[in-house]
Structure formats: C-alpha cells, structure tokens
Amino acid sequence: MLDSARLTTAVRRKPPPVEDPRLAAPSDDPVQRRDLILLERAREGELDAFNDLVECYQDQLWALVVRMVPDPDQASDAVQEAFFSAYRNMASFRGGSVRSWLSRIAVNAAMDTQRARKRRPVQPYPELEDESWQPPAGEEADPVHTALGAERSQALAAALARITEDQRAAIVLFDIEGYDYAEIAEMTGVSLGTVKSRIHRGRLALRSLLEGRMELFRG
Amino acid sequence: MVEPRKDGADHGRHDALLVAAYSAGDLMAGERQRAESLVAGCAACATLVADLRAIRSATSAASLPVAPRPRSFLLRPEDAGRLRPRGWRRVLQLSSSPRWAVTRPLAAGLTTVGLAGLLVGAIPMGLPSAGSGASPTWDRAAAPTDAAASVEVASPDALPAASAPPEVQPGLLASPAEIGVYATSGPSARPTTRTQAMPTAAAASPAPGSAGGPTIGESAGPSPLAVVSALVLALGLGLFALRRVVGSARTA
Numbered sequence: 001m002l003d004s005a006r007l008t009t010a011v012r013r014k015p016p017p018v019e020d021p022r023l024a025a026p027s028d029d030p031v032q033r034r035d036l037i038l039l040e041r042a043r044e045g046e047l048d049a050f051n052d053l054v055e056c057y058q059d060q061l062w063a064l065v066v067r068m069v070p071d072p073d074q075a076s077d078a079v080q081e082a083f084f085s086a087y088r089n090m091a092s093f094r095g096g097s098v099r100s101w102l103s104r105i106a107v108n109a110a111m112d113t114q115r116a117r118k119r120r121p122v123q124p125y126p127e128l129e130d131e132s133w134q135p136p137a138g139e140e141a142d143p144v145h146t147a148l149g150a151e152r153s154q155a156l157a158a159a160l161a162r163i164t165e166d167q168r169a170a171i172v173l174f175d176i177e178g179y180d181y182a183e184i185a186e187m188t189g190v191s192l193g194t195v196k197s198r199i200h201r202g203r204l205a206l207r208s209l210l211e212g213r214m215e216l217f218r219g
Numbered sequence: 220m221v222e223p224r225k226d227g228a229d230h231g232r233h234d235a236l237l238v239a240a241y242s243a244g245d246l247m248a249g250e251r252q253r254a255e256s257l258v259a260g261c262a263a264c265a266t267l268v269a270d271l272r273a274i275r276s277a278t279s280a281a282s283l284p285v286a287p288r289p290r291s292f293l294l295r296p297e298d299a300g301r302l303r304p305r306g307w308r309r310v311l312q313l314s315s316s317p318r319w320a321v322t323r324p325l326a327a328g329l330t331t332v333g334l335a336g337l338l339v340g341a342i343p344m345g346l347p348s349a350g351s352g353a354s355p356t357w358d359r360a361a362a363p364t365d366a367a368a369s370v371e372v373a374s375p376d377a378l379p380a381a382s383a384p385p386e387v388q389p390g391l392l393a394s395p396a397e398i399g400v401y402a403t404s405g406p407s408a409r410p411t412t413r414t415q416a417m418p419t420a421a422a423a424s425p426a427p428g429s430a431g432g433p434t435i436g437e438s439a440g441p442s443p444l445a446v447v448s449a450l451v452l453a454l455g456l457g458l459f460a461l462r463r464v465v466g467s468a469r470t471a
Contacts, residue, residue, distance in 0.1 A: 047294060047296060047299045050294060050299075051293045051294055054291075054292055054293050054294065055293070058288065058291065058292045058293075059288060061292075062285075062288045062292075063285050066285055066286055067285065072286045072289060073289075075286075076289050076290065079292055080292050083292050083294065084294070084298065084302055087294055087298075087299065087302050087303065088302045088303060152277060153277075156274070156277050156278060160278075171278060175275060175278035175279045176278060176279065196240065196243075196245055197236070199243070200236055200239035200240050200243060200245070201236065201239070203239055203242075203243075203271050203274055203275065204235055204236070204239050204271070206274050207267070207270050207271055207274055210274070214270055214273070217270070217273040217274060217276075217277050218269070218270070218273055
C-alpha cells in the first residue's frame with residue numbers, strides 16, 4: 001500500500017491535466033483524489049503509477065474474487081487478469097470511483113473464470129480442509145465462541161460454494177463487500193430487481209443447504 | 220428451499236421469495252402488509268424470516284475464511300509492453316482484437332457490392348452492342364453490301380418514304396428485326412402493339428451516316444454508379460490486402 005509519504009510525493013509529482021473534465025472534477029474524498037491522479041498518470045504511460053493502484057487494491061480485489069471463485073489458483077489468475085484488463089482499458093474509465101471500476105472489472109473476471117470452471121470442476125475452498133485455520137481472534141477470545149465461529153464460517157463458506165455463481169456474486173458483493181443494489185447492478189450488468197432477486201434466492205438456497213445446521217446461526 | 224410444514228399444510232404454498240424480500244426489508248407497503256400477515260399467521264414463515272436474517276448477519280460479519288493472497292499482482296514492464304504496445308505494435312495488437320474480425324465480412328461485403336455495382340453500371344452501355352451482335356437481321360442491315368437500304372430503313376425520316384408505318388412514334392424505333400420486316404413486307408406486316416417496338420438510344424440520335432452525330436460509345440462516359448462501384452471494390456480489395464499484410468506481420 002502507499003504510505004502517506006509516497007502518496008504526497010505521487011500527488012505532487014505531476015498535477016492532473018485540467019483539460020480532462022472527467023478527472024479534473026474536484027473530489028472531496030482524498031482516496032478518490034489519489035486514485036484519479038494515479039490513474040491519470042498511468043494513462044500517460046507511467047507504469048509505476050498504475051502499480052501504486054495495484055498496491056492499494058490488490059488485497060481488496062483478492063478478497064472479493066476469492067470469495068466468488070472458490071479455487072485460489074483460479075482466483076489468483078482472475079485477479080491478475082483483472083489488473084491486466086484494467087491496464088489495457090484505462091481509456092474506458094469514465095470517472096467516478098476507481099475502486100468501483102476495478103471491482104467491476106474483477107467481478108467480470110471472476111465470473112468469466114467461473115464459467116470456465118464449469119468445464120473443470122475443482123475442490124471448492126481447499127483451505128477449509130485445513131483444520132488449523134481459525135477465524136481472527138477478537139475481543140471475544142473464548143475458546144467455545146471461537147470454535148463455534150469457525151464451524152459457522154466453514155459451514156457458511158461451504159454452502160456459499162454450492163449456490164449458483166450469480167447468487168454467490170450478489171451475496172458476496174452485498175453482504176460482505178458492502179456494495180448497494182445499484183452498484184451491484186452496474187457491476188454485474190443486470191437490473192436492480194434481478195440483483196434483489198438473486199440475493200433473496202441465494203439466501204433461501206443457503207438456508208436450505210444449512211437446514212441441518214441452523215442452530216449454529218440462531219441466537 | 221422452503222421450510223418443511225411444521226404448522227400445517229398451508230406453509231408449502233406460501234411465497235418464500237416474498238418472505239425473503241420481507242426479511243431483507245425490500246418490500247413496498249402493499250406487499251409488506253401481505254408478508255406481515257403471512258408471517259404472523261405461519262410459524263414456519265416466521266422461522267424462515269429469523270433464519271434468513273441470521274444468515275445475512277453471518278455473511279455480513281466478514282468472518283469467512285479467506286486464503287492469504289498468494290502473490291503480488293504488480294505489472295512488470297514486459298506485461299505493460301504487451302498490454303499497451305506503442306507504434307506499429309499497437310496496430311498489430313488491434314488486429315488481434317475481436318473488432319478486427321469485423322473487417323473480413325466488411326471486406327467481402329464491399330467487394331461484392333462493388334462488383335455488383337460495376338455489373339449493373341455496365342448493363343445500359345452494353346445493351347445496344349449486345350443487341351446488334353445478337354441480331355443477324357440488324358447485322359445484315361448494317362452490312363456494307365446493303366448499307367444504302369439499311370440507312371434508309373433505319374432513318375426515321377426515310378421510314379415514311381419507304382414503307383410509311385404511321386404508328387411509329389417519335390422517340391421509338393422499331394427493333395432491327397422488325398425494321399427489316401417493314402422494309403421487305405410493307406405496312407401490312409406492322410406490329411399491332413407498341414410493346415413490340417423497342418426504344419433505343421439511337422432514336423434520340425441522328426440517323427446513322429448523318430454528319431457529326433455522336434455515337435453511343437462516344438457520348439457515354441463512366442457513369443457515377445460505375446465510379447462509386449469501382450471505389451467500393453477497391454476499398455474491399457484493399458481491406459483484404461491489409462488483412463493479409465497484418466496477418467503475415469503478426470505471425471512473423
């Protein structure tokens with residue numbers, strides 16, 4: 001990630017050209033302003049500027065994609081392809097949030113990978129086979145609570161891997177990534193109603209898959 | 220997907236999607252009232268609402284296991300050069316994009332349209348010469364041995380004098396075969412309908428042999444249709460050639 005010193009340097013190195021109205025629009029959000037500056041410099045040919053963006057967002061995109069694509073190898077390829085695609089299509093950026101733009105590209109890459117995965121099924125979420133995995137310890141470091149949380153997380157992750165890819169993408173983007181319906185609709189190229197329907201049907205499917213283990217989630 | 224019937228046979232007929240939308244707070248007033256009455260009267264629906272909210276809380280808690288990022292996704296300079304090439308390499312890259320594939324049917328279409336246009340443009344100029352070649356009667360009339368007779372017969376001024384067919388309209392000239400018949404058979408052998416007479420460009424021009432009269436070949440230059448068709452044809456062929464050149468450069 002960019003530290004504040006590097007960011008300051010990056011911002012001062014070259015101001016954005018004022019002739020581009022998409023990028024010259026002032027942004028109150030310093031992160032968004034930083035992203036626009038980096039993207040503009042990348043569009044002018046500075047690979048380092050683009051790699052600064054990669055540094056900023058590769059963890060987020062990885063977390064997003066690996067939840068949509070259960071196989072880590074394929075998820076890794078999808079994230080790399082997403083950054084390749086972003087670099088190749090920087091000219092298509094139409095302003096707004098760089099994070100949303102990158103996420104949209106990553107979602108598309110993940111969905112492409114899942115379509116290919118149908119032809120080559122793999123073991124979903126192999127990390128779940130690792131008994132040593134534990135969720136991050138929080139304030140409630142009670143062993144019973146921790147064990148319950150781990151079991152709940154694994155059950156939920158296994159169920160997520162079994163619902164349709166469209167429903168999984170919608171649930172991951174809404175529940176985990178925190179995007180709203182409109183943003184998800186834009187990212188996935190479907191209507192608002194379709195997004196809601198996928199989320200609701202996905203939750204019903206999860207509940208059906210978890211039917212024998214719902215006591216983990218109740219109370 | 221639907222809760223087993225715990226409290227009666229009706230639950231299986233309840234709208235689970237409506238209940239799910241209700242649990243997410245996505246219903247407008249009318250549907251929300253319907254869902255509320257459903258949940259109030261059906262314990263299984265009420266359990267479904269509670270379960271769906273618990274699942275949402277669990278997924279929103281972001282405690283799902285995420286494998287650690289296996290590597291850095293930074294772009295290397297060679298990646299950048301491959302993804303955004305400059306100069307002639309950029310042209311080669313464009314040639315491998317799906318958009319470039321459109322050029323093949325485009326080139327085929329342009330070539331076809333150009334050829335068709337040239338053919339259509341050639342027909343009006345080609346008809347008279349083709350007619351003269353296909354009509355032995357006309358050839359005979361135009362033969363030097365019978366030149367005087369043919370000139371008299373073919374000339375609108377001479378026709379009335381020789382056989383005087385009164386129905387021949389100005390601007391219309393009987394076909395060479397019919398003219399030959401008129402010349403030998405007289406008015407009794409005239410056609411009864413005008414459709415048997417064929418208009419030709421010769422009708423508007425002075426009679427053959429008259430001084431200074433332009434001939435068909437001299438007056439007709441390349442038509443606009445022919446010019447445009449030739450350009451379209453050249454464009455199509457040029458596109459084919461460009462595809463070939465770019466394709467061979469890419470493979471090289």
